[in-house]
Amino acid sequence: MTGSDHETDVLIIGAGPVGMALALDLTYRNVPCTVVDSGDGRVRHPKVSTIGARSMELFRRWGVAQRIRQAGWPPDHPLDIAWVTQVGGHEIYRYERGTAADRPEFLHTPEPDQVCPAHWLNPLLLEELTGRDGCDVRLLHRLDSFTQDDNAVTAHVTDLTSGLPLTVRARYLVACDGASSQVRRACGIEAPYRYETQEFRNVLFKAPDLAGKLTAMGLRTAMVYFLLRSASLRFPMRSLDGAGLYNLVVSGATASHDAGALVRETIAVDVPVEVLSDGAWHLTQRIADRYRHGRVLLAGDAAHTLSPSGGFGMNTGIADAADLGWKLAALLSGWAGPAMLDSYDLERRPVAVRNLEAANANLTRTTGQVLPADLHADTAAGKQARARMADRLRNGGARREFDAPEIHFGYRYSSPLVLGERVELTPGWRPGSDPGYRAAHAWLRPGTSTLDVFGRGFTLLCFHPEAAPYGLERAFRDRGVPLSVLVCRDEKIAALYGHPYVLVRPDDHVAWRGHRPPDDPLELVDAVRGAA
Template sequence: MTETAYPEVLVVGGGSVGLLTAALLVHHGVRAALVERRAGPSVHPRATGIGPRTVEVLCELGLDAAVDAVAVDLRGSAGKAVARTVVEMGAGDVVTVPMPVPSTTELDVTPFRLRGVCAQDRLDAVVADDLARRGADLRWSTRLVGLAQDADGVDVELDGPDGRYSVRCGYLVAADGAHSTVRTALGIGTSGAGDLGKSMINILFRADLRPHLRGMSFATCTITTPDAPGLLVTVDGETNWVFHVDAGERPEDFTPERCAAVVRTAVGDPDLDVEVRSVLPWRPRSALADHFTEGRVFLVGDAAHTVSPLGAFGLNTGVADAHNLAWKLAAVHHGEAGAALLDTYAQEREPVAAATVDQAMRRQSDPALHWGRGPEADAARAAAGVWAAPVVHLGQRYDSAAVVDPRPELPSTVDLVLDGSPGSRVPHAWVDGVSTLDLVASRWTLLAGGHWLTAAAEVGLPAHRVAVPWLPEEGAVLVRPDGIVAMRTTTPSPDPARFLAGVLDQVLARTPVGTPGRG
C-alpha cells in the first residue's frame, strides 16, 4: 500500500540522534515519522558522555530535567579509576581521577549541566517516551528496504510488522548508523582511517557491586587483572554496568556464560550473581561521509561521521547535526525560507564534523592528550595539534550563506572563546535571571540595545535588551533558532527595520538581495 497522509520528514534510525532529530522536528512543528528496525529503543548503552551543547539542546526541548533525573549523580566521585579488580578497588587499592568540578569560567559559558553521566539507553528512553506522549509517529520493527527520490519528494519502501508498504515524504534524514543503509543505497562513500584497533565485546550486565565498592563511585574504571582486563562503565552506579573487553580472535565465542565468567573475574568474586543482559561486539571506527546531502536526503550522526570514542565527541556531534538541520527543514516546510537554506546544512556541518573526527583521532594514540591537566599536558596538546575539549564541543564556528560575514577562524584552540562573532554559538549571559540561550527559544531572536528593539517589532522579530561586554549599546546580534549568531552589527542603522528585513531575506535564502550595510 502507499500512504496518502505522508510525513513531511522521515527519520531512519531510532538511536539517540534519530530520536532527537524527530523530537526537534516535532518541536518545530513538522510532521515527522521515525522508523527503526529494532522493536524499541536500545537497552544497550553505547555512550555515557552527554556534552554541554547536547544538554542545551535538551533544555530547548524541555527534557533536561527528565534526563537529569535518570543520570547517575557523580558529584564528588571519581571520574576515572584504575584497579586490579572491583574487590581490590573497594579495599582501597585504587588510583582515581576526581570528576571535574565546573569552574566559574565554565559556568559562565553554559548554565545547563547534568549532575553526572547518563547512559545512552536512558537518554533514548526519555526522548522516546516524550515523543510517544506527543503522539509522534514511531514505527518500531520497521526497516527501510528501498528508496528513490525526485525533485518533489522521496519514495521509501518499508518492511514492517504487517509486511511491506511504501511511503512518500518530502525529505529523508538518515540516522541509521556507521553502516548506514541509506548512505549505501545512495552510493555515498566514506574516507578516513576506518576500523581502529582490536574488536571489542560490550557486556551489559546486572550485578549488585555495592558490597564490594564500599561506598565508592566512579564513571569508568580500568580493570587491570591479567585474567580479565577491560573497562568497567557505570550505568546506574549500583546494579547495572557495562564491561568492555578485548574480543580476541573469535568474538562469537563470547557466549552469555563466558561473559558472566569474565565479569566475575574482573570483579574478583567467583560467586557473584551475574545476569548478562546483552552482548554487543563492536570496534572503534573513524570515518567521514564524502558528503552529507544527496538531493532531499540528509545524513546525520554516525551515518555522516563515525568518531573514535576518546573525547565523547561522537554522540554530541550527531546531536549537533540534528539541531542544525531540524530548524532549517521546518523553515522551508513552513514557507519561511527558500529551499537553498537546506544547502547550508552541509556547508556548516561537514567542516565541523571533519575537524571533530580529526581531533578524536589525535587523541587516539595517547589518552593523556585528552585527560592530562597542567602545563606539561597543555604543551603536549599544543605539540600534537589537540584542541581543548570545550573548544571541540562548543567553540567551532560556521561559515555559510546562513551567516552574514562569518568568522570561521578559531581565536584560540586552548581556551573557549564565545564572543558573539557571526557563526559562533551565542554567548550565555543572564538577562533578568534568564539565560540568553533560553531567550532564543528555538526562534529567530534579536539581542540588542537602543533603537533596534522598535525595529525588531516592526519586522516581527522577538527582541530583548541586553547589556553585555561583547555588544555595544548601539549594536545588535541576530540569533538563529539553533542559537548561532547569524549577524552582528556594532553601530546604529539609519533604517534598522529595513536593515533587519534584508538580513533575514539573505540568511533565509528568500530573495537574491545583496548584503545589507553593516557597522
C-alpha cells in the first residue's frame, strides 16, 4: 500500500493465526487481500501450542504444513499428558501419545496435529504471506473507523510509524481482531457471556534443566502436566518448545502470590528457573449473535471465545477462515448466489456453540476434581488415594480433552448450500461422505490424499464404472462454477464414500451425494452456489 488511498478485494483486520489463515486461503484462490494490524508481529507471551489435525490439513493445502512441522518441536519429545501432584512428584495418571516421530499413522487424516506455539507460528505465517502475490500485510497500522455502502467498505487507518492516515476501500471487511473486537462493537453485534468469567494467570518461564533432571531420575517427560496440587494449582503446565520453555496456568485466586514461588511449588525437583512474564487474563466464553453485518464479517475470537481447555479456539477460527475464504472468492468471481454469504453464519456459528460447550465440559472436569487431603502423602493411604484418582481420571473422560476427532472433524454444516439426507453421527464420528461433513481422507496413491484433489473449486468424485455425468459437468460450466471430475476405481475408497457420485465443496465438505446423477443438474448447481 502506498499513498493515502488503497483498494483491495478483502480487508482483514488482525494478523493473528486466523487472520493470516484467511489471507492464505484468499491468496490460494488468487483473491487480493490486505491485512492490517496495530501490533508489530512479535508474540511476547505464547499460549497456543497445538494445531489440530483439521487445521493442519488446511495448512497442507496452503503449502505451509511442512514448515510448521519443522518449526522447532523436537520429534522425539513425548506428547504425553500426565496428571501429577507435582512435576517430578507423584504421577497419578498418564495418557501416552508417543512422539511426533514414532506415533502410529493416523488413518483418518494425512496431517496429524502438531505442536507449534504462537511465537513460532505467527512469524512463520507472516513470512509466508509477505512472499505471496496479492497479499499486502501492514503491521503497526491501526483501524480507526469504517463505513459501508452497497458496493464496498471504506476503512480509515492510521500508520502508527508515520502518523499518516490511509483510506482503504475493500469489497469486504473481515474482523479477526480478537475477543474485544473493535469491528464487532462498531457493527452493534452483541456477544453475550454463556458462562461466568473466570480469572487466571499465565506464567511463562524457562527451566532448561528440568527435562534432563527428570530423565536422570528415571521419569518420562510429558508435553502437558496437569497439576493436582491445590484449588489454584490444578491447571496445566505445558512445554512450549520441548527444550525448557514452559507456560503455567494458575487460578486468579493467586494474584498476590509471587510467580517464582508458584513455579517452585509446581516443580518437585531443584532446578534453576527464570520467570519471563506473568500476566493475568480473563476466561470468557462468548459467541457473537451473528457473524455478518452487510459486507463486514467476523471470524476467530471476534466471533467466539472458548475456554482453552482442549485447544479448540484457534482451530475453530482457522476453520472459519476455510469456510469464509472460498465463499468470498465465489462472490468476487461472480458465480455465487445471494445466499452464499448468509451461509457462513448458518454453518459456522453452530460449530462454535458446540465447541464452546465441549471446551467448557473439559474445564469443568478440571475445576470440579475433588482433591483428597492425603493425595500427596507418602503413605499407604496416599497411595490408595492416588489409585482412586487415577481410576476417576481414566473413567471420567480426561483423555477427551486431547483426543477429540469429533470436534475437529465431526461437525456437519446445515445450510441451503448442502443437499441430501440429514445424517447425525452420534455418538462419536466416522469418516465418509455424509452431506455437510468433511469428506473422508483416503490415499489415492502414496503421498496423495483425496483431500489433496479438493480445494480449487467443486470436485465430483465418481465411483461409477461408467462415464462421469456430463450433464452435471455442463450445468456447472453453464453457471460459471469451477468443477473438476475425478473418476476413482479404488474399491476401498468407493466403499468408504458409499455412493457412486459425491460432490465436494472447495472447503472439503460434502455438498451432495447420490446413487445416480441428479434429475435436474442446474437445480443442484444453483443450490450449492447459493442461488436456489
